[in-house]
Amino acid sequence: MDERLIESLVAAVRAAPDDLPLRLHLAGLLVEADRGGEAVEHVATALAKDPTSAQARELMARAMGGPAGDTAGDTAGDTGGGTPGDTPEDPTSDPTGGSTDPTDAAPRADTTAFDWHAAESDLGEAVGPMFVDGSTEDPGPAAYDVEAAGVRLADVGGLTEVKKRLEASFLAPLRNPELRALYGKSLRGGLLLYGPPGCGKTFLAKAVAGELGASFLHVSLADVLDMYIGQSERNVKELFEVARTSAPCVLFLDELDAIGGKRSLNRSSGARTTVNQLLTELDGVGSDNEGVFVLAATNHPWDVDPALRRPGRLDRTLLVLPPDREAREAVLRTHLRDRPVERIDTKRLAKATEGFSGADLAHLCESASEIALMDSVGTGKVRMIGMADFDQALSEVRPSIGPWVETARNVALYANASGEYDDLAKWLRKRR
Template identity: 60%
Template sequence: MSDSPLIDSLSAAVEARPDDLTLRLHLAELLVGAGRGAEAIGHAAQVLAREPGNEAARRLMANALGGPAAPPQPAPPPPAPPPSEATNPPRGDHTVDWAAMEQELGDIVPPRFAKADDEPDPVQGHADRTFDVERSTITLADVGGMQEVKKRLEVSFLGPLRNPKLRSLFGKSLRGGLLLYGPPGCGKTFLARAVAGEMGAAFISLSITDVLNMWVGSSERNLHDLFQSARGHAPCVLFLDEIDALGHKRSQLNSSSMRTVVNQLLTELDGVDANNDGVFVLAATNAPWDIDSALRRPGRLDRTLLVLPPDKAARAAILEYHLRDRPVAGIDLGKVADATENYSGADLAHVCETAAEFAMRDSIATGEIRMISQHDMLSAAREVRPSTDAWFSTARNVAMFANESGEYDDLAAYLKKRKLR
């Protein structure tokens, strides 16, 4: 409450009738006279927002700022109305040059639509679209075991990349796609990063969240932009994780928008609109039988590689990796590896975590630090069961009853070796 009852009354009246410009100007004039110029500026600005040519408001604004009053200027004649409005003139002039007004009053009145400090700038064209392009430091030497997988990668891509003259002689293209499939947690993503590190190439990982969008056509555009980014960073490994989510069988899709996403993925893999040379597509899935058959035709994901649970040597290497920063004593990695047959890499990490919990629990109970022992590791191996068994149960049915084309012969051979058929 101020010391002027008249100003208080007028303020209440203006608040009740904000569109009464005459009343607002009278209040602004009283505020200037009372030395409350900051409040008067706000009211004058409100009048100018509605009537940019109001001379009284301009004079009040100048007086409130402490400068000389602006001389009155004759208002320009209104433009002649177009023929269509000659007989039906508009009821009022609602055209306001907001940009000019904000520039003129920018130092006095804040803009009408202020942007938050953390609000990103709007995307303007493809140049502003950013994707996570990595440079992997992992190589195939860091991958334990998987000798057959490494040989296949060497023949299909790494060998031709290192020998450009031989590649030219035999007409071998660097484009291509390889589908990695197998039980979850067996290192398919790690292997993809190792391939990128081995060839010193860029690495872009694509998941369903990078592509799908609620707006029609946006998902296809996102997919195209990702492939364009990979082409722009060639040589590049483009990793399509969970490819069955993006490339599901179109005959089983009820959504037309998802079918167009599969169609766009086929177009990008073909490289119809752009050259895919130097772009090596690696895809990974736990359910290759759910992938649209068109994705696995020659020129697309035409090579398939089964990534199995790690063998004994690989299991020992994985166990050693997960125990490297933990207090251990007297652990025989060979015996632990024997006790964890058919365990995935994720299962082995869980075994090490469980063994550490055993040792930590005893240390808390006794008050003395105890190292992780062989007994802890074997007890953890008995408690943690391999997660690959459920996957192989499903895969066995596919290998037995849906292998007419022979694409799962390697899986059938492995199951026969494990006597699961």
């Protein structure tokens, strides 16, 4: 068999995939060349387009190892002694092909009795269904991505007091199913993290998910708000449905003051109804939130709608402060781990960066690296990052939490009648 002819026909079929006579002609040549597996694919494609084709059915029987039978109407029989210029017979022509051999009719009975269910099983997924009703369509990618947490509280530098409070008020009851059953503790809960920006509230929420062995769903303002009426509420509902189907899951609502701001201050009816929908989902109305742990973070808890913080919703609040000296040293070491440094005194740097947030410390390391890089470019000699670079960076980088502290001080002094910001007031007094 001329392999060049087969390759030419393969190219021709690829160029004209709907030319069934050409495809069957190729299949016949493949059968003659003992390449039945390849022939099956072409014949199956032809049968999907024309299930009544006797020529295709006979070729399938031969390709699957059935009796050779009658070659009349089979393109392989035409090309056995023909030339490349031969054209396949029309499948509607005389099925005997003009042959007078009385044995021609016998194999046709075998073809009729061919076990198509067995053939489809042998083919596996090579051939798709001929028709679909839309119920098996690919749903496409998920609207919201649920991720594995990948970190634990041990990965969070410092914040010893925060970890202790998390363990006592949130994690310990959920880690002990026997005690939880004894005391009737539900496998659900809400926790609000608040504090100055850049202090690791998101990282801490992910670490809580890691401690619980739960998946993590991060929700931001862009995931919720929509310009069309009613779509924001549907987004909130869908987010909670994704969390429920992924339980155990930590649903993390970032910048809660933007998503669930006080309804009394919202002039937009859309914003108010979005908060209403969030309240409904937190209460589990119509659905069970068992196994869904709702964590939220905000820099301005005083701007969050009070209804979101009532018992049964985000009923526990935790203040996340700028890193202490131990935590600052750990953060500095983390950001310098993959940089070329020498003789860096992280203890001295930690002492000199009192009041820096985690983001400020990252910016300090970036600035020191930039100073060393620009010096290397200017001198043409690559050098390590040293303490002199950090001293220069410290003269330029300042803590970024000052404006937040001033706002928080006013809240602690004049809006703390209920005592909910006592921890904040205590920290502000120490900070003086």
